[in-house]
Amino acid sequence: MxxxxxxxxxxxxxxxxxxxxxxxxxxxxxxxxxxxxxxxxxxxxxxxxxxxxxxxxxxxxxYRGEQVLKYALFKQVQKKNMVAAFEMRVNKSRIDFLTINGHTTGYEIKSALDNLDKLAKQSADYQKVFEFNNVVIDKCHLKSCLAIVPEDFGIITVAGTRKSIYRTAVLNNNIDPAAQLSLMTKRELDVYFDQAALNDAEQVNKNFKKALKARYQERWSFVVAHSVSILPIDIQFFFNTNIDPKYIYPS
Structure with missing residues (x-):
């Protein structure tokens, strides 16, 4: 070429x-x-x-946009024993990237081309449901980000191709079981939450993780298995569709 x-x-x-x-x-x-x-x-x-x-x-x-940063997160965890997801709805927000293993860990991306107008609302939504939360930001946003996100949020800065951990995420003690349950489908509620579980915040969190892992396992396994054939900017598309890459990229 x-x-x-x-x-x-x-x-x-x-x-x-x-x-x-x-x-x-x-x-x-x-x-x-x-x-x-x-x-x-x-x-x-x-x-x-x-x-x-x-x-x-x-x-x-x-380009300095979020597609490049999303793929970097994918590469970081693809070989680890965990399930991950792109763009999970959380109330009226959408977490850019989520990993589920022993804990739920969210990553909200703010590239150099993004603004931080929604970050306060997004942070509040994520703090209600995930055990660890991070923002992945272009270095230009650091000062503003520090004034917005809760102190238990991790902050990962990006400058060109370099990533640095500015602050490590701390276990979140503000999880709201009702908020977690609101993200479950009717089927997930039936399968993972009996009456006893609904009344126990610790059990709700435990079953919330089980439900999310089951929800995303197949889609995540697909993109990991086909990652060699998937172009970075298309990784979220294949996660959502699980179409064989040979049908999208015919030679």
């Missing part, structure tokens, strides 16, 4: 391309997106797999 000219990897252009990108796009749509990033090239001779890969490479090399 030899290209000519210098690519235009401005954050604004990559963000626009990502906004219009879907792993389900056909070649003509992918070519339109690539024409914005590589204006001096003609992509009509490229197969669909190569087109996806070029978009992925542009994002991973020249």
């Amino acid at each position: 030899k290209l000519s000219g210098k690519p235009d990897f401005k954050d604004s252009l990559i963000r626009l391309a990502l906004k219009n990108y879907s792993p389900l796009d056909y070649s003509p749509q992918l070519i339109q997106l690539l024409a914005v990033l590589y204006p001096e090239n003609d992509f009509h001779g490229f197969n669909k797999q190569d087109l996806h890969r070029l978009i992925n490479d542009a994002v991973c090399q020249g």
Whole structure:
């Protein structure tokens, strides 16, 4: 895939391309997106797999958005004995990444391109349901973040390709069993919570973890098993759909 000219990897252009990108796009749509990033090239001779890969490479090399940070979290835990999930709904918020093993650990991402307008509300929602909570932030947000998130939240800073643990998460003592139960489906309530469990906060938390692990086990195992074939920017799509990558990236 030899290209000519210098690519235009401005954050604004990559963000626009990502906004219009879907792993389900056909070649003509992918070519339109690539024409914005590589204006001096003609992509009509490229197969669909190569087109996806070029978009992925542009994002991973020249973008500071959340897709890159989500994949970094995936790589960090994919070989560990745990289950994880992307974008779990928590009240009116959505935690970007969650791991479930002996504990529930949430990660909220705020890239250099994000603002912190919702962070206080998100932090309050996550503190009600998860045992450990973290924010993964671009270093530019550190001062503002310290004034917003609770003291038991971990803070991981990102500067370019470097990550640093600014503050380690502490076990959360503010879990609300009612908030945890509100996130369960009717079936999960029937399977994991009898009347005795409903009246015991410690048991609610224990069964909450069991239910989440069962909910996400199959989807997580799929993306781990197929990770070699999945492009980083598409990892959440495959987690949600469990479509065989060969149908998305035909050569």
